[in-house]
Amino acid sequence: MALLEVKHLKKYFQVSSGILHAVDDVSFTLEEGKTLGVVGESGCGKSTLGKTIIRLTDPTSGKVIFDGKDVAGYSVKEFHKVRPDMQMIFQDPFASLDPRLTVTELIAEPMRIYKKGTKEEIYKRVKGLMDMVQLAERFANSYPHELDGGRRQRIGIARALALHPRFVVCDEPVSALDVSIQAQVLNLLQDLQKELKLTYMFITHDMSVVKHISDDIIVMYLGQIVEKSPAKELFQRQFHPYTNALLSAIPVPSLHGRKEKILIQGELSSPINPKDCCRFAGRCAYCMEQCKNSPAPPLKEVSPNHFAACHRVEEMQDVLNKAGG
Ligand code: SF4
Numbered sequence: 001m002a003l004l005e006v007k008h009l010k011k012y013f014q015v016s017s018g019i020l021h022a023v024d025d026v027s028f029t030l031e032e033g034k035t036l037g038v039v040g041e042s043g044c045g046k047s048t049l050g051k052t053i054i055r056l057t058d059p060t061s062g063k064v065i066f067d068g069k070d071v072a073g074y075s076v077k078e079f080h081k082v083r084p085d086m087q088m089i090f091q092d093p094f095a096s097l098d099p100r101l102t103v104t105e106l107i108a109e110p111m112r113i114y115k116k117g118t119k120e121e122i123y124k125r126v127k128g129l130m131d132m133v134q135l136a137e138r139f140a141n142s143y144p145h146e147l148d149g150g151r152r153q154r155i156g157i158a159r160a161l162a163l164h165p166r167f168v169v170c171d172e173p174v175s176a177l178d179v180s181i182q183a184q185v186l187n188l189l190q191d192l193q194k195e196l197k198l199t200y201m202f203i204t205h206d207m208s209v210v211k212h213i214s215d216d217i218i219v220m221y222l223g224q225i226v227e228k229s230p231a232k233e234l235f236q237r238q239f240h241p242y243t244n245a246l247l248s249a250i251p252v253p254s255l256h257g258r259k260e261k262i263l264i265q266g267e268l269s270s271p272i273n274p275k276d277c278c279r280f281a282g283r284c285a286y287c288m289e290q291c292k293n294s295p296a297p298p299l300k301e302v303s304p305n306h307f308a309a310c311h312r313v314e315e316m317q318d319v320l321n322k323a324g325g
Contacts, residue, residue, distance in 0.1 A: 002065075003032040003167060003199050004053070009062035009072070011045075011052045018273040022048040024223035026062075030216075032166070035193070035200040037214030037231060039207055039246065043271075045223040046203045047091075050169040053201070054086045055079050066167065084114060084163035091172035093152035097144045103130070104140045106155055110162040129158040132195075134188060150181035154188070161192070167199045174209060186213060208250045211235060216305075219243045222271050222279040225299060229306040239308035239316045241284050278311065286312055 011023040022045045030036045038046045052059050055071070064072040071082050090096040097106055107126045116122065130137060133154040144152050153173060160168055170189065174182040190213060193200060204210050210217060214231040219242065227240040238244045245262040266283035269275070278284070281291045290311055299307040302317055310316070 001032055002029045003067060004030040004201075005063070005065040006030075006053060007063040007065065009049070009052060009064065010060040011048055011057065012060045015272060020272050021223045021274055022271065023052055023059075024274075026220075026223075026225055028216075028218055028225070028228060030167075030199060030201065032199050033193075033197050034215040035202055035213050037210035037217040038201060038203045038220060039205065039210055039217060040220035042205060043222075044220040045271075046220050047171050049220070050088065050171050050201055050203050054083075054088055054167075054169055056088070084110075085166045086169075087160040087163065087165040087167070088169040088171060089153075089156050089160045089173045092176055093149070093156040094144060097152065097155060099144055102141050102143060103135070103147075103155055106144070107158045107162060110159055114163060116163065125162070126158075129162060132161065132192065133158045148181075149177045150185060153177060153185055157185075157188070157192070161196070164196075165198070167201070169201045169203065171203045172205070173202075175204065175206065182209070189213070207246055211250075219246065222269060222274065224279060224296070225307075225309070226280065227306075227308045228299070233303070233306050237320050239302050239306070239313050239320075240280075240310050241286050242280050243308075278309075288312070 007027050009023055009026045013020040013022055026049060028036065038049065040046050048057070051057050053064050059072050062072060063070045066082065066086065071079060074082065101109070104123065104126050107129055108122050111117065111122045111125060117125070127137070130140065135151060135154045135158065139147060139151065144155065173189070174185050177185060186209065192198060202210060202213060211231065216228065217231050217234050218225050218228040219240065220226070221242050227234070227238065227243045234243065235247065238247055245264045248262040264283050269279050269282050276295050277293065278291045278296050281287045284291065288311065297309045297311045299309045300313055301307050302313055
């Protein structure tokens, strides 16, 4: 069953030179207990998409149907009741944690704000949460600056889980961490998902991270979805040149499996007052006149539940079918 349905969501910002289309007509469905990976380069709108869904910023238009109710139009007061169900884990735990609070106070904060029990009950829950995120009790009275990045991110995870959410936006939760710690935190997130039946939206620029934890993936380019697919299928075949380039950048540990890295060259279009044509046209090696002079291609289903937005999608289908892909 779908826990989250996002329909034609837009988030525009007025800037001095025009209107910045950060999220532009994004739609997808996310089933309960699943993980949706959201990938794309920095500035593609993926973090703004996450923040708009959980109303850290208000949408310009569109629907966010959570558990059957459109929460996009909720007032601040109405959304306050939904907030415990929809939480976020931030990229930089250091920046998102108040340096004046101890670990215990930081984890207790959401429960204090929502008045979830007596002082004793809250501190008992803090102990349980520290145990859940594998943060040793000896750190209970430490301050964030006394801990390493992995432990700080565990505080961020415990805070996000404090109010028993159903949906968690994980915004680049491991990209600021050392590689060895990244794996530990990813494993922890996966274990917690199983244990607590969480639904994740996992935002990252790193395709190798998203590969192992996503059920479905959406690829974003300048505020729009250019490809969406079940994760396994996307790693087998891609129909959009941008996805193809992103995947070619994943390091392959075997010499025989080595794939030529596709360099994305050319001019990046501006997200401010964008022209109604394919936004990847300035950087695409397959660009034709039509790509620059006709409206942006819509997402088209290329195989079951696999969609791509490209004028050359049929040609790509032929090539992949002939190659047996
Ligand atoms: Fe490239 Fe044209 Fe497809 Fe855009 S529509 S990705 S420019 S081939």
